Amino acid sequence: MxxxxxxxxxxxxxxxxxxxxxxxxxxxxxxxxxxxxxxxxxxxxxxxxxxxxxxxxxxxxxxxxxxxxxxxxxxxxxxxxxxxxxxxxxxxxxxxxxxxxxxxxxxxxxxxxxxxxxxxxxxxxxxxxxxxxxxxxxxxxxxxxxxxxxxxxxxxxxxxxxxxxxxxxxxxxxxxxxxxxxxxxxxxxxxxxxxxxxxxxxxxxxGTIELGGGEQNDGYGDGSGGKKRNLRAPSRRFLFAMAPIESDVAPSYIDRVQDFVSENRRTILVATAAALLAAGAVYLASSSTRRSSGKGKSKDRKPKKKPVNDPIIEEIKPKVDDLDENAPLSPEQIAAMPLEERVKQAASLKIRGNSLYQARKFEQAIDLYTQAIQVSPRPEPVFYSNRAACYMYMSPPQHERVVADCDDALRQDPSYVKALNRRATALESLNRFEEALRDFTAATILERFQNETAAQAVERVLKKLATEKAQSILATREPRLPSQTFISAYFAAFRKRPLPTLPEIPSQGDQTLLLALEALEAADYPHALTLVNAALDQGISWDIGRAEALNLRGTFKFLTADVHGAKADLLESLTLNPTFTQSLVKLASVHMEEGDNAQAMKCFEDAIEINEDDPDVYYHRGQVFFITNDFSSAATNYTKSSTLDPTFVFSHIQLAVAQYKLGNLSNSMATFRRTMTSFPSRGEVCNYYGELLLDQQRFQDAVEKFDRAIELEKANSPPNPLPLVNKALAIFQWRQDLPAAEALCREALVLDPSCEPAVATLAQLALQKSEIEVAITWFDKQVQMARGEAEITAALTYLEASKAQLEFIRNYPQMAEQLTQIARGMM
CATH class of the missing domain: 3.40.50.300 (P-loop containing nucleotide triphosphate hydrolases)
Structure with a gap:
């Protein structure tokens, strides 16, 4: 002291x-x-x-x-x-x-x-x-x-x-x-x-607690089987999972938006909880009834002080007397007892129940807690919560009864954290993840984010809930193409090739294939998909043409997250045309999506053996090195690609970004300046350059580059909306101008209604304005737009965390104002 x-x-x-x-x-x-x-x-x-x-x-x-x-x-x-x-x-x-x-x-x-x-x-x-x-x-x-x-x-x-x-x-x-x-x-x-x-x-x-003979910590998490466990593990930054970098090596605009969100606005639930801690706004005093119920004493025995943080929250543990002294009282006997005697008798029953609980005699302890509930003149939440703890550790556990007793305890004291944690643990065991998340969220905030185990429980249950829902969505959702922006970015990562020459007497399928490739050139992706499927159904008369069609159909399958279907089409394409290096490059993306980096690299090696002068091979291998953080190897491959074909703008852009990642700031900026001179009409250069300037917090310079990119994109049909989203992020970081940032994102959605980065940013801006219900609407839309399981899971993580926070505010309205004020200042 x-x-x-x-x-x-x-x-x-x-x-x-x-x-x-x-x-x-x-x-x-x-x-x-x-x-x-x-x-x-x-x-x-x-x-x-x-x-x-x-x-x-x-x-x-x-x-x-x-x-x-x-x-x-x-x-x-x-x-x-x-x-x-x-x-x-x-x-x-x-x-x-x-x-x-x-x-x-x-x-x-x-x-x-x-x-x-x-x-x-x-x-x-x-x-x-x-x-x-x-x-x-x-x-x-x-x-x-x-x-x-x-x-x-x-x-x-x-x-x-x-x-x-x-x-x-x-x-x-x-x-x-x-x-x-x-x-x-x-x-x-x-x-x-x-x-x-x-x-x-x-x-x-x-503190630590000694749990005997395999007993588990009663609140949450796993047991420690008789070992001492620190109740407060070392803290860590608690960040919910964001969408991973796309292994299809398309420009990762969504990742950049999500990275900004992660670095600058933290997580939905935890940032609020952390800020709440800073404000000291949560009142965590136990109810007077709970405090008074722990003061009963045995007449002839001196009470013993409990260890700090004992699973049963009351202090006194006298030796258990013969149970005959506590034979159940009839309703008539209870009604005839003076009020003070009933309070005293209930406290004594609870204390004896605590001792039986410590002795792992759960059924006998349950009997005494039940008697305490019956005798007590008013409902005592601790009696229900302690009985719930017994149900939790019975073999097998009685999770439904745990939930019922904690319901009763929380009706009396909604801020009873032990009961919240017990109910959450039981709900998690019952696979009722949304309700478990609700309770763990409330406990985490009410404890002012001081209990790391509860915070970890939020993360654990949130992951289970998001994964379960993502799998359900994928199992029932019809395959569909991602946004126009996403598809355009993917196909732009490959150099244009001349259309194939049809046989002298083309079949109907041959002619339909040509129409599909022409629709692709016109960025009419839905028609390109329909036409290539029709061409394969009609039959393509020569192997090179069929390989081309399978390559295109496999690409569309990959874009709709049908990884296995994409792999089958690309492998068949290579069987028909073993020298088709583009199919090998796209197959490498499939292997990356499957997590097989070695096979992805083998695809690139095979492609180089076939054609060592194909610049696309080096560019896409550079992308794989980039997303695996090998920026030096990435830069080497981008340079090789640019040497073979200096007219491809993305090799130069990615080289500049890799140099920046390596810490070569002057080289990176010089590469960007040269690229802007060489490609004065390409908005992508200004957009990426602006992103690097934004990363350096050179806000005015970044906005100027984004404005130039927006102007250049007007010449394209349709224009790329991503410079608008990037400008929104810059305006928000620079001036905290929420209306301007929101207007830019809405303008991006006019250009592409399925622009996921714009939707994700609008969701986060709504949180910044403390408009949680609006944010939930945007997060739900992002879930519907997300392509693969990882992306859907990431979007669901934000959606479910927002819903849990909203439910907390509704259940604890007295804290809504503090949460709103702090969220506005801290996110």
């Missing part, structure tokens, strides 16, 4: 006496903790190459004045290296403020923060203020941790957040000043230490 100190605002303390405050600096090695301390205390800075690692603990005393009060800071700088951790843990004792430091230019140091929070939870009270500091702000050009991401993480951890530079002194004074102000405004740190406050402080901290 912190040292006993007169309240800094009390009249009883001398105005001249300084307030003693102990601060602790923690974080990974080499993040600049000592440099921050030196800059603050001595106004000095030592270059990194001259600094030495802290061994154990360093210490500084610094005097300052805050709001007219004199403050004496004792600042402890701890070692970041693992080998020194054992001698620093004791220095947490008495700390009234924690400074967690990471390096903005070193992602690993930020990702380690959850580990440090776990250590804090072990040694420090939950009321102790904390501040997360992104140090080395002077390395902005090498930044690896976005400011917004760190701010959201800090909000989720109920911590202050600042970025600073020990080198330039920017933000250093604010770090210590803001934390001290927060400490002075935290009255719990200045209250005298009493046994009661010390007990409450300990019970507010996470």
């Amino acid at each position: 912190p040292p006993v100190e007169a309240s800094p605002t009390s009249s009883g303390s001398s105005p001249s006496a300084p307030v003693n405050v102990k601060l602790l600096l923690i974080g990974n090695a080499s993040v600049g903790k000592s440099s921050l301390l030196l800059r603050f205390s001595d106004e000095a800075w030592i270059p990194e190459d001259e600094a030495t690692a802290t061994i154990g603990v360093d210490f500084r005393v610094h005097k300052m004045e805050v709001n007219g009060r004199k403050i004496k800071l004792s600042i402890w700088d701890t070692a970041g290296q693992e080998r020194f951790r054992t001698i620093t843990s004791s220095y947490y004792r008495g700390a009234q403020g924690i400074i967690l430091v990471y390096d903005v230019a070193n992602r690993e140091t930020f990702d380690a923060l959850p580990k440090w929070f776990t250590e804090i939870d072990t040694y420090v009270l939950t009321t102790v203020p904390k501040i997360i500091v992104g140090n080395k702000l002077d390395k902005e050009l090498s930044r690896q941790v976005p400011t917004d991401e760190a701010a959201v993480f800090a909000a989720r951890k109920d911590a202050l957040f600042l970025e600073a530079s020990a080198k330039t002194a920017v933000g250093v004074q604010e770090v210590f000043g803001d934390l001290v102000k927060k400490i002075l405004d935290t009255p719990e740190l200045w209250a005298p230490v009493t046994p009661e406050t010390e007990r409450r402080g300990r019970e507010g901290m996470p």
Whole structure:
């Protein structure tokens, strides 16, 4: 506990006496903790190459004045290296403020923060203020941790957040000043230490429970079979799954939209929960009836204190007397008992039930809890919840009864988190995933996102629900083509080839094939599909023509997510024409969709053996290297493709993007400038260039490029709507201009009503406006548009998470305003 100190605002303390405050600096090695301390205390800075690692603990005393009060800071700088951790843990004792430091230019140091929070939870009270500091702000050009991401993480951890530079002194004074102000405004740190406050402080901290003989943790998740389990696993960023990169190597506009959403607006449920934690808006006090029901005592036995976080929430566990003393009372006997005696008798029955539960005598415990329910003059939610716990651990578990008892408990206390978690676990076991998600979502938010196990349960159930629904949709949905934009992007990734020459006396099928290929050139994809199917049905008279038709039909099958059908057609195409390299390239995409990268690469090798001068082979192999993050090999293949055919714009564009991914910013920008000069009428160049500028937060330059792309696309029929969506994202990030961003997305939908990136962005913009029901409508539309199982599952994840959040707001209307306000500011 912190040292006993007169309240800094009390009249009883001398105005001249300084307030003693102990601060602790923690974080990974080499993040600049000592440099921050030196800059603050001595106004000095030592270059990194001259600094030495802290061994154990360093210490500084610094005097300052805050709001007219004199403050004496004792600042402890701890070692970041693992080998020194054992001698620093004791220095947490008495700390009234924690400074967690990471390096903005070193992602690993930020990702380690959850580990440090776990250590804090072990040694420090939950009321102790904390501040997360992104140090080395002077390395902005090498930044690896976005400011917004760190701010959201800090909000989720109920911590202050600042970025600073020990080198330039920017933000250093604010770090210590803001934390001290927060400490002075935290009255719990200045209250005298009493046994009661010390007990409450300990019970507010996470702990471990000893579960005997294979007993499972009663709330949720898997059991640990008699082992101690930490009730609060190290935190992590909780991001729901986004749509994966398309293995068909079409330009991944949807991925870029989804990446922006992921990086800037977080998840639907969890961002709100994290923000809620930051606001401190959730009232989690137990109901007075639940508190009072735990105070019954045996007349002749001294109660024993329960372990923290015992599965049964009440404290007292006397030895079980003979059950005859608790023979069931008749309704007449119960009615004749005084009210006070009924309360006392019910509490005694519950306590005995707890002891039987601990002894794993579940049926006997159920009898006593049932008697307690009958005797109690008013419904007590804990009696129902404890009986539900018994049903949960019976063999076999009685999940329906668990649900029924938790229903009764939650009718009395809708914020009873234990009952929510028990019911959710039972519902999950019954495969009632939507209801389970509802309860786990409520529990996660009500616990202010402090219970990592509950958060993981949300993710687990959400995945089950989305996967189940996605499979059901695919099983019942008729195959259909994706959007015009998507199909155009796919076919544009292949160089145009001359139409085949028909035999001297063509068959009806031969002529229909030619019509199909002409429709393809005109971007009339539905007719092209109809015609190629008709051509194959009518019969094509020569092998090369039939191979061409199978290639085209296989392509359309691939675009409609019929991977097996596409594979069969492409293999037959190669049987008829073994030198058809385009069929090999498309077969590689099928193998990538199946997750067989080795077979995909073999297809490219076979194609090169057939024709080492086919530029398409190198371009598409570069795409595979790109989506597997081998950007160097991707750049090599793009360069080879451009050398063989410099007139294909996408090889140049993708080379510039690969160079950017490799960190060669100047080379990437130079490649884009050359490409714009070589292809002045191609809107794709300006669009991709704008995306890279947007990634660098050069908003005005990015918008100019998107505007140029929009203008150039007007010459095409139909125009590509994606520059409009990208401009919407840029406007939103730059100016937070929601109406303008929304208008641009709607304009994109006029050009292509099935433009999935526009729909996905409109859904996220609706969330930003706290219009959850509108967002649900857009997410539902995105589900209908999504092509394959992975895409449908990703869209369903957002849809179901939004629905769960909406149901939470309806069930807990008193929290709607806080959720709405925070969601608007944090997403």
